[in-house]
Amino acid sequence: MDEPTNPKPKSNFIRDIVDEHLRTGRFSRVHTRFPPEPNGYLHIGHAKSICLNFGLARDYNGLCNLRMDDTNPETEDIEYVNSIKEDVRWLGFDWEDREYYASDYYEKLYEFAVQLIKQGDAYVCDLSVDQVREYRGTVTTPGKDSPFRNRSVTENLDLFSRMRAGEFPDGAKTLRAKIDMASPNMLLRDPLMYRIRREHHYRRGDAWCLYPTYDWAHGQSDSIEGVTHSICTLEFEVHRPLYDWFLDRLGVHHPQQIEFARLNLSHTVLSKRRLLELVEGGFVSGWDDPRMPTMTGFRRRGYTPESIRSFADIIGIARDNSIVDAALLEMCVREHLNRMAPRVMAVLRPLKVVITNFPEGRVEEFEAVNNPEDASAGTRKVPFSRELWIEREDFMEDPPKKFFRLSPGREVRLRYAYFIKCEEVVKDPKTGEVTELRCTYDPATRGGDSPPDGRKVKATLHWVSASHAIEAEVRLYETLFTVRDPMDVPEGTDWKSLLNPKSLEVVRGAKLEPGLADARPESRWQFERMGYYCVDRRDSKPGALVFNRTVTLRDEWAKLVSSGRENK
RNA sequence: UGGGGUGUAGCCAAGCGGUAAGGCAACGGACUUUGGCUCCGUCACCGGAGGUUCGAAUCCUCCCGCCCCAGCCA
Numbered sequence: 001m002d003e004p005t006n007p008k009p010k011s012n013f014i015r016d017i018v019d020e021h022l023r024t025g026r027f028s029r030v031h032t033r034f035p036p037e038p039n040g041y042l043h044i045g046h047a048k049s050i051c052l053n054f055g056l057a058r059d060y061n062g063l064c065n066l067r068m069d070d071t072n073p074e075t076e077d078i079e080y081v082n083s084i085k086e087d088v089r090w091l092g093f094d095w096e097d098r099e100y101y102a103s104d105y106y107e108k109l110y111e112f113a114v115q116l117i118k119q120g121d122a123y124v125c126d127l128s129v130d131q132v133r134e135y136r137g138t139v140t141t142p143g144k145d146s147p148f149r150n151r152s153v154t155e156n157l158d159l160f161s162r163m164r165a166g167e168f169p170d171g172a173k174t175l176r177a178k179i180d181m182a183s184p185n186m187l188l189r190d191p192l193m194y195r196i197r198r199e200h201h202y203r204r205g206d207a208w209c210l211y212p213t214y215d216w217a218h219g220q221s222d223s224i225e226g227v228t229h230s231i232c233t234l235e236f237e238v239h240r241p242l243y244d245w246f247l248d249r250l251g252v253h254h255p256q257q258i259e260f261a262r263l264n265l266s267h268t269v270l271s272k273r274r275l276l277e278l279v280e281g282g283f284v285s286g287w288d289d290p291r292m293p294t295m296t297g298f299r300r301r302g303y304t305p306e307s308i309r310s311f312a313d314i315i316g317i318a319r320d321n322s323i324v325d326a327a328l329l330e331m332c333v334r335e336h337l338n339r340m341a342p343r344v345m346a347v348l349r350p351l352k353v354v355i356t357n358f359p360e361g362r363v364e365e366f367e368a369v370n371n372p373e374d375a376s377a378g379t380r381k382v383p384f385s386r387e388l389w390i391e392r393e394d395f396m397e398d399p400p401k402k403f404f405r406l407s408p409g410r411e412v413r414l415r416y417a418y419f420i421k422c423e424e425v426v427k428d429p430k431t432g433e434v435t436e437l438r439c440t441y442d443p444a445t446r447g448g449d450s451p452p453d454g455r456k457v458k459a460t461l462h463w464v465s466a467s468h469a470i471e472a473e474v475r476l477y478e479t480l481f482t483v484r485d486p487m488d489v490p491e492g493t494d495w496k497s498l499l500n501p502k503s504l505e506v507v508r509g510a511k512l513e514p515g516l517a518d519a520r521p522e523s524r525w526q527f528e529r530m531g532y533y534c535v536d537r538r539d540s541k542p543g544a545l546v547f548n549r550t551v552t553l554r555d556e557w558a559k560l561v562s563s564g565r566e567n568k
Numbered sequence: 569u570g571g572g573g574u575g576u577a578g579c580c581a582a583g584c585g586g587u588a589a590g591g592c593a594a595c596g597g598a599c600u601u602u603g604g605c606u607c608c609g610u611c612a613c614c615g616g617a618g619g620u621u622c623g624a625a626u627c628c629u630c631c632c633g634c635c636c637c638a639g640c641c642a
Contacts, residue, residue: 010590011582037642072641129640138638140569174640184571186637195640214642238572238637259573261635266579272642314591316581318574321635325579328592338605345602373605404603413601448601460601484579528602556603 009059012317014052014258018060018229021256027228030062033100034088035069035218038080038202040272041287041294042087044308044329045263051312052260053231054093065225066095070103071217073201083287087295092305102212102221103203109212110164112220112250113175113193117156121249122193123149124159125176132174135181136189142182143189149178163196164210170196177216179245187242191215219243222255230255233262234319263315264323267479268293269486269495283499284480288538290548291480291503301477302524302534302550304340307333323485330551337524337532337550342370342377345415345462346527346547347511348474350389352436352466355420358386363465366416366447382513384417387466389511391530394461395437397425400566402557404458406437413460415528419445462528469511472545474533476505512545519545529553 009015021027032053036046057064066088070076088095116122125148127135137143151159163173175194183189193216198209219242222230230243237259247254264270269278270293278284278292287294290301298308311332315324345368364384371377394405394412406412411421418441426436444451448460482500489495519525521537531552540546552558560566 039642069642075641132640133638136638138569139571140638142570143638171640186571189638192640197640211640213640218642234573235636236642241572261574314580316591318581320574322580325592328580331592334604343602343604369601372602402603415601417601450601457601459603462602526602526604529604530602531604553602553604558603560603 009055010313010316013319014056014229014231014260014317017256017258018056021228022060026256029228030056030060031064031226031228032057032062032231033065033067033222033225033227034095035067035102035221036084037069037072037075037214038077038084039072039075040080040276041083041296043270043272043275043292043294044265044298044311045270045293046087047091047295047308048263048312048315049231049233050088050091050093051309052317055312056229056231062228063098064093064095065098065100065227067100067221067225068102069214069218069221070101070201070203071212071214073197073199073204073211076202078202083296087299090299090305091295091308098225100221100225101203102217103201105217105221105224106204106208106212108224109217109220110210112252113160113212113216114157116177116193116246116249117160117175118153119249120153120178122156122175122177123151124156124163125149125174125190126172127174129171132192136186137181139186145181146176146190149190160194163194164208166198166209168196170198170209172196177242177246179242185238185241187215187239188245191242215239215242216246219246219255219257220250220252223247223250223253226253227255230257232257232259234259234321235262259319260317261319261321264321264485265293265329266323266326266484267481267486267500268326269481274495277496281496283496290475290536291477293480299522300534300537301548302337302522302532303333304336304524307336310336326479333532333551334554337526339373340371341524341526341532343368343372343526343528344516345382345464345513346472346474346516346525346530346533347389347391347462347464347469348507348527348530349392350464350509350511351392351395351434353388353390353420353463354436354438355386355388355418355441356423356438357440360386362386363468364417368416380515382416382515383465383468384414385465385467388414389464389466389469390414390437390461394459395422395434397434401568402560402566405461406459411442411455411457413445413448413457414463415460416448417446417463418442418448419451419455419457462530464511464513466511468514470514470517470545471508472510472512472516472547474507474510474547474549475536476507476549478503478505510547516545517542524550526553 034053054064125146174192176190179188181189288296288300365381367379399407420439420441424438486495486498519535524534532550533547536546
């Protein structure tokens with residue numbers, strides 16, 4: 001049923017490693033986890049990771065946990081954990097009862113730290129932030145030992161417990177791993193494990209004034225949960241020796257960390273920091289603005305979970321940094337929406353058409369197919385009358401050679417209805433703007449069929465009966481940024497200056513066929529010839545419908561125009 | 569620069585010594601009551617230079633590009 005969107009898993013280097021582990025007995029099961037920090041909303045890059053981790057667990061009959069890596073009280077918030085949970089669920093994955101928090105491991109982590117102190121593998125350091133930086137050295141020069149590096153175990157134990165007890169001011173002391181200040185790997189130069197920070201934690205309240213660093217918490221959290229494969233992004237590869245060191249010194253379960261390249265999508269930014277900046281700076285309406293690459297943004301825009309999952313499958317997993325073309329994501333939504341979205345007729349920018357030889361007051365109904373890709377979707381009736389709306393861009397007074405639509409003297413088909421011929425163009429005498437088209441119809445073409453004389457037309461237009469139409473607001477979106485890679489800017493240029501001023505266009509007064517009056521929030525439709533649209537889950541109200549354009553249809557005509565070949 | 573990664577078509581990405589998968593995009597065509605869908609076709613000598621080999625994208629050497637690490641962020 002859903003095999004088109006969920007094809008057999010593509011093999012990748014991570015699966016190869018897992019297969020090898022299973023074959024050699026390194027592990028006898030597969031247990032992964034998705035470990036976000038609740039300091040922002042999930043974006044499409046996270047979706048890649050979620051699909052990878054949960055997908056692996058699914059395909060290997062294993063488990064995948066959801067764990068909040070909440071080790072920094074300053075930026076984390078319950079709002080974010082709620083959104084994360086909602087987004088993961090919406091994407092279609094289930095962590096069952098395995099909802100974990102690094103903040104639940106604080107006590108255990110503290111015990112681990114005490115163990116390392118006792119082993120002589122960690123020490124309390126009094127160096128200030130600046131001093132620590134200075135002692136660390138640079139990438140080309142070795143660091144030097146902290147003067148506190150050789151404190152006795154007894155003193156370290158005493159100091160550490162007093163740190164926890166709140167005897168020292170913020171930043172006065174840290175707990176550091178005693179590794180190697182001359183290591184070419186900067187992360188091994190006695191990294192910090194704990195900092196004193198009197199900060200209210202959204203879950204632990206004021207229970208702690210000592211907070212573990214991510215580097216100290218992450219590997220142990222995976223170990224505690226029995227994770228076998230800790231999959232993370234490339235930038236953590238240099239951290240792996242550190243995580244391995246902690247795990248080995250502790251002598252606990254040792255997951256295998258595997259790194260892969262994070263996702264970059266063209267024409268947008270994919271970092272929580274920058275997305276936050278867009279939200280806080282008012283450049284977008286919020287985390288769920290339909291232009292945002294967040295999961296909630298895509299959801300509001302009308303993307304389906306299926307299409308995002310299929311995108312994740314298609315892009316693959318590798319180790320080189322890359323920027324995936326947004327067109328690939330669009331292809332994935334179109335592919336799914338084409339199969340499931342019911343067709344409907346909607347005129348975005350209406351132009352009045354009067355059928356002069358059609359009796360006033362007469363209404364006919366035509367049967368329209370709901371979805372040519374799905375016979376079970378059935379048909380519906382659409383009303384037709386003397387006055388209609390058609391798309392403004394479907395008429396040109398002086399058309400280029402390849403324009404097949406309506407123009408003076410030309411005949412086209414109105415979908416499911418009749419052939420009509422443009423007999424007269426009515427204009428506003430002042431502005432010269434076309435205000436109305438007066439056409440005639442051919443009764444022999446009822447239903448849109450070709451007439452007995454075999455006459456053909458080159459175009460079929462969508463339309464809505466003027467007296468039956470309902471109105472709606474339609475929001476049209478384009479890419480958030482004008483350039484493929486907003487991060488690739490000359491020195492001194494603000495990446496936000498590359499935001500696309502046309503990323504949102506609001507169209508009011510669109511005319512829809514009457515059946516759409518009951519369209520439910522989040523329902524997705526194909527407006528024939530115009531694209532896929534979704535009822536806005538936040539702003540749409542009965543009687544005041546708001547639609548978001550999810551994605552346009554492929555458009556050969558638009559391509560001809562933009563490439564200047566319309567006259568060829 | 570010390571260390572760690574990575575370079576296959578416009579964009580992703582297979583390939584693991586035997587003579588370049590697939591997808592997207594693009595282009596051409598068929599079909600068409602959505603200029604939609606579908607279908608057919610076209611589109612690479614693998615960062616560079618040497619070397620090993622009967623044979624190399626795959627092995628070796630050197631060079632070049634790009635990414636990550638000098639937060640008490642994750």
